[in-house]
Amino acid sequence: MSEKTLPAHARVVIVGGGIIGCSVAYHLTKLGCRDVVLLERAQLTAGTTWHAAGLLTSLRDTEAQTKLAKYSQDLYRSLEAETGQATGLVGCGSIQLAKTADKAEEMRRGIHMAACFGVEAHEISPVEVSRMWPLADVTDLTAAFYFPHDARVNPADVTQALAKGARQRGAQIFENTRVTGILTQGGRAVGARTEQGEVRAELVVNCAGMWARAVGRMAGVNVPLQAAEHYYLISEPVPEVHPLLPILRDPGNCAYIREEAGKIMLGLFEPVARPWGTNGIPEDFRFGEIPPDWERMYPYIEQAMRRVPRLLSTGIKLLFCGPESFTPDHNYLMGEAPNLANFFVAAGFNSLGILSGGGAGFVMAHWILDGRAPMDVWSVNLRRMHPWQDNNRYLHDRIVETLGIGYQDHWPFRQAATARGVKKGVLHDRLAAAGACFGESAGWERPNWYARPGQRPEYTYGWGRQNWFSNNAEEHAAVRGQVGIFEQSSFAKLMVQGRDALYVLNRIATANLDVPPGRCVYTQFLNTAGGIEADLTITRLAPERFLVVTAAFTQTHVDAWIRNHIPEGAHCTLCDLTDAYAMLNIQGPASRALLQAVSADDFSTQGFPFATCREVHVGYQTALALRLSYVGELGWELYIPTSFAQPVYDALIDAGKAHGMRHCGYHTLNSLRMEKAYRDWPHDIGPADTPLEAGLAFTCDWRKAGGFIGREALLAQRETELPRRRLVQFLLDDPEPLVYHNEPIYRDGERVGFVTSAMYGHHLGAAVALGYVSNAEGCSDEYVTSGRYDIELAAQRASARASLVPLYDPKNLRVLA
Numbered sequence: 024m025s026e027k028t029l030p031a032h033a034r035v036v037i038v039g040g041g042i043i044g045c046s047v048a049y050h051l052t053k054l055g056c057r058d059v060v061l062l063e064r065a066q067l068t069a070g071t072t073w074h075a076a077g078l079l080t081s082l083r084d085t086e087a088q089t090k091l092a093k094y095s096q097d098l099y100r101s102l103e104a105e106t107g108q109a110t111g112l113v114g115c116g117s118i119q120l121a122k123t124a125d126k127a128e129e130m131r132r133g134i135h136m137a138a139c140f141g142v143e144a145h146e147i148s149p150v151e152v153s154r155m156w157p158l159a160d161v162t163d164l165t166a167a168f169y170f171p172h173d174a175r176v177n178p179a180d181v182t183q184a185l186a187k188g189a190r191q192r193g194a195q196i197f198e199n200t201r202v203t204g205i206l207t208q209g210g211r212a213v214g215a216r217t218e219q220g221e222v223r224a225e226l227v228v229n230c231a232g233m234w235a236r237a238v239g240r241m242a243g244v245n246v247p248l249q250a251a252e253h254y255y256l257i258s259e260p261v262p263e264v265h266p267l268l269p270i271l272r273d274p275g276n277c278a279y280i281r282e283e284a285g286k287i288m289l290g291l292f293e294p295v296a297r298p299w300g301t302n303g304i305p306e307d308f309r310f311g312e313i314p315p316d317w318e319r320m321y322p323y324i325e326q327a328m329r330r331v332p333r334l335l336s337t338g339i340k341l342l343f344c345g346p347e348s349f350t351p352d353h354n355y356l357m358g359e360a361p362n363l364a365n366f367f368v369a370a371g372f373n374s375l376g377i378l379s380g381g382g383a384g385f386v387m388a389h390w391i392l393d394g395r396a397p398m399d400v401w402s403v404n405l406r407r408m409h410p411w412q413d414n415n416r417y418l419h420d421r422i423v424e425t426l427g428i429g430y431q432d433h434w435p436f437r438q439a440a441t442a443r444g445v446k447k448g449v450l451h452d453r454l455a456a457a458g459a460c461f462g463e464s465a466g467w468e469r470p471n472w473y474a475r476p477g478q479r480p481e482y483t484y485g486w487g488r489q490n491w492f493s494n495n496a497e498e499h500a501a502v503r504g505q506v507g508i509f510e511q512s513s514f515a516k517l518m519v520q521g522r523d524a525l526y527v528l529n530r531i532a533t534a535n536l537d538v539p540p541g542r543c544v545y546t547q548f549l550n551t552a553g554g555i556e557a558d559l560t561i562t563r564l565a566p567e568r569f570l571v572v573t574a575a576f577t578q579t580h581v582d583a584w585i586r587n588h589i590p591e592g593a594h595c596t597l598c599d600l601t602d603a604y605a606m607l608n609i610q611g612p613a614s615r616a617l618l619q620a621v622s623a624d625d626f627s628t629q630g631f632p633f634a635t636c637r638e639v640h641v642g643y644q645t646a647l648a649l650r651l652s653y654v655g656e657l658g659w660e661l662y663i664p665t666s667f668a669q670p671v672y673d674a675l676i677d678a679g680k681a682h683g684m685r686h687c688g689y690h691t692l693n694s695l696r697m698e699k700a701y702r703d704w705p706h707d708i709g710p711a712d713t714p715l716e717a718g719l720a721f722t723c724d725w726r727k728a729g730g731f732i733g734r735e736a737l738l739a740q741r742e743t744e745l746p747r748r749r750l751v752q753f754l755l756d757d758p759e760p761l762v763y764h765n766e767p768i769y770r771d772g773e774r775v776g777f778v779t780s781a782m783y784g785h786h787l788g789a790a791v792a793l794g795y796v797s798n799a800e801g802c803s804d805e806y807v808t809s810g811r812y813d814i815e816l817a818a819q820r821a822s823a824r825a826s827l828v829p830l831y832d833p834k835n836l837r838v839l840a
């Protein structure tokens with residue numbers, strides 16, 4: 024029981040006093056929100072935080088996570104001076120080791136990406152590693168990379184410092200105060216119930232670590248995470264080690280090594296992990312440990328010790344096992360719940376909660392108080408998750424793989440190996456028989472490419488041309504020359520209906536949806552700062568009925584965005600029809616002839632103009648056909664009631680033989696759209712990019728009655744300045760190199776941005792990329808097109824041509840054919 028009395032009301036209630044809850048409290052008070060109450064079931068740090076290893080390494084997979092890590096390092100450096108509470112920070116730096124040439128390539132690409140976000144790193148030789156870490160065996164190394172500003176901290180002390188800073192500015196922290204329920208009213212969180220009474224609040228933040236799933240359930244909010252065993256060991260004292268030895272990150276051995284009070288700490292990220300607490304995390308688990316399983320871990324330990332062979336002959340003082348929570352995709356869960364207003368989550372830190380805790384608190388505090396995140400954090404947004412991911416078996420099986428991912432090879436196009444086959448469209452078996460190599464998106468098994476007869480539909484990963492390169496080339500050529508069939512049933516299909524449906528959608532869409540029924544409209548949804556929250560097509564099927572189609576992984580987000588913008592009392596409903604319809608996308612110059620062969624309906628230029636829709640008959644079946652293209656060709660998307668899908672598919676395949684039709688996968692969709700410079704959300708456009716910067720201002724109807732959310736911010740940007748950054752398409756001059764994403768872009772030798780997405784443009788004959796070019800004085804057309812550009816690929820630069828108009832079919836003649 025806490026001795027203080029709980030207040031009846033607070034502006035913000037935070038559940039959980041680990042590093043994340045304390046960081047959120049710290050940052051809220053820093054932004055001036057002092058009426059903050061933090062409720063901790065046990066004592067501060069009693070969950071996972073107390074036993075963390077405290078590594079602060081800054082290089083992460085994504086821009087957002089790298090920025091959070093960098094911010095955390097900077098913050099922790101100043102916390103002691105600010106609060107008087109020591110943090111145990113040691114500026115020891117870190118070294119990442121690469122055993123293989125592939126890992127070295129990945130790391131080289133990584134440090135160039137990190138440089139774009141202010142992280143300093145240098146490639147060093149194995150000899151230099153020996154000099155810095157004399158006990159390390161470097162004989163098997165290909166390369167190494169030194170991060171001079173990386174550090175380590177004492178996680179409990181950092182947390183206490185954050186808590187102290189928060190308290191100094193007015194936050195109240197209640198230990199031994201367990202939250203037993205979340206108070207809700209009218210679709211909003213309005214407080215928390217504890218064993219000591221209720222605290223009403225305007226905003227509730229779930230920072231309950233591995234209990235966050237249970238706390239989410241109290242509010243009906245899914246927080247799909249699962250705890251797993253996580254290990255490190257501490258040796259007996261080793262005379263040669265000292266605190267300033269850099270942290271060694273050794274992905275080839277799934278391990279990290281650092282000094283700990285004259286001993287060596289060796290931590291493990293084994294590739295096959297063991298979930299823990301699968302029937303729920305015990306309520307009374309505090310400052311807890313899990314009995315270590317020596318037998319399971321010994322092979323990993325022995326392998327990892329070879330990096331510092333002295334360990335093999337030094338005693339082990341402690342083999343520690345503690346639980347940490349992991350998520351299905353190894354990214355955190357942050358942001359406002361899709362289905363409960365004013366209920367925020369910050370949990371699922373995948374063993375990165377210390378190094379990202381400062382940044383996470385900063386982002387959350389802004390998100391909570393301003394209603395949106397201060398930067399693009401889609402990769403960690405809770406709304407990328409789907410309700411089905413709260414499935415116990417799925418979480419158990421996927422987390423076995425997640426724990427080790429950070430230390431494995433991050434190949435381009437790498438697919439999850441576990442918990443597959445969650446969702447299969449009705450055509451799945453037919454596509455498999457046609458050679459589909461499936462990838463996963465939002466649980467759907469989707470064809471990424473098709474194997475030739477005799478070829479195994481499996482990836483061989485690498486940084487060069489992977490084994491499906493020529494398959495992709497052939498599919499690409501078929502769409503440019505004849506016709507391709509893409510199975511895209513995973514796309515989310517949301518029906519928005521009612522007397523106020525037009526009003527609701529027109530307020531959130533940049534384009535004017537007051538079009539005649541039968542018209543398809545390409546549009547974005549913006550936040551109040553003009554950032555792009557969604558990129559989609561909306562078809563007006565009837566005066567009061569709209570079909571909203573969006574990418575599978577955005578389903579929860581777009582659904583929530585629309586629902587949350589339906590004013591109280593409005594006559595407007597949203598119904599998710601995703602599973603009711605299959606979708607086949609027929610694209611290419613021969614698509615008209617092909618459809619004409621299976622349907623008596625009129626598919627002519629005049630009879631079925633671009634961006635229109637109508638019902639068509641294919642055999643005995645009826646489908647909704649939308650004339651649209653994301654690949655830059657003549658084509659139609661067919662939305663087919665699921666039970667009709669197989670016969671329609673069979674008819675198309677049969678007729679397709681005479682028209683050179685090929686099955687095409689998502690990699691081909693991507694390589695085609697890159698040539699046409701069609702943007703991809705969230706890679707090329709996202710919540711921190713405006714349509715003006717992204718070259719999408721043409722979708723904005725500035726004059727429509729009632730305007731649209733984000734319009735004022737865009738007008739201000741348009742009137743006061745040239746955009747300081749613009750999305751530009753690049754084509755490499757050399758046909759050989761490949762570009763993936765995050766590669767730095769140089770203009771006249773100066774770094775001006777980085778690649779947001781890229782694919783090989785088989786028609787244009789070289790890699791094609793999209794990326795933002797920035798200039799503090801503004802990016803005029805002249806500025807963009809007059810530069811000489813290079814893209815940095817690992818250790819070399821490749822010259823590229825820049826274009827503000829699509830390099831493929833700039834006049835749109837093929838789409839409008």
Ligand SMILES: Cc1cc2nc3c(=O)[nH]c(=O)nc-3n(C[C@H](O)[C@H](O)[C@H](O)COP(=O)(O)OP(=O)(O)OC[C@H]3O[C@@H](n4cnc5c(N)ncnc54)[C@H](O)[C@@H]3O)c2cc1C
Pocket residue numbers: 038039040041042043044062063064065066067068069070071072073074075076077078079200201202203230231232233234235238253254255344345346347369370371372373374375376377378379
């Ligand atoms: C062995 C190990 C080593 C690690 N090393 C590192 C590292 O080197 N670097 C790094 O960045 N990360 C590391 N981590 C991960 C890091 O410890 C976590 O990501 C981080 O501590 C998570 O912080 P949190 O605040 O989300 O969770 P927690 O610290 O678990 O805090 C959640 C709090 O919520 C409280 N709570 C739960 N339910 C309720 C309730 N109903 N009411 C009130 N309170 C409640 C709990 O008591 C707990 O104190 C490591 C983890 C492990 C296990």
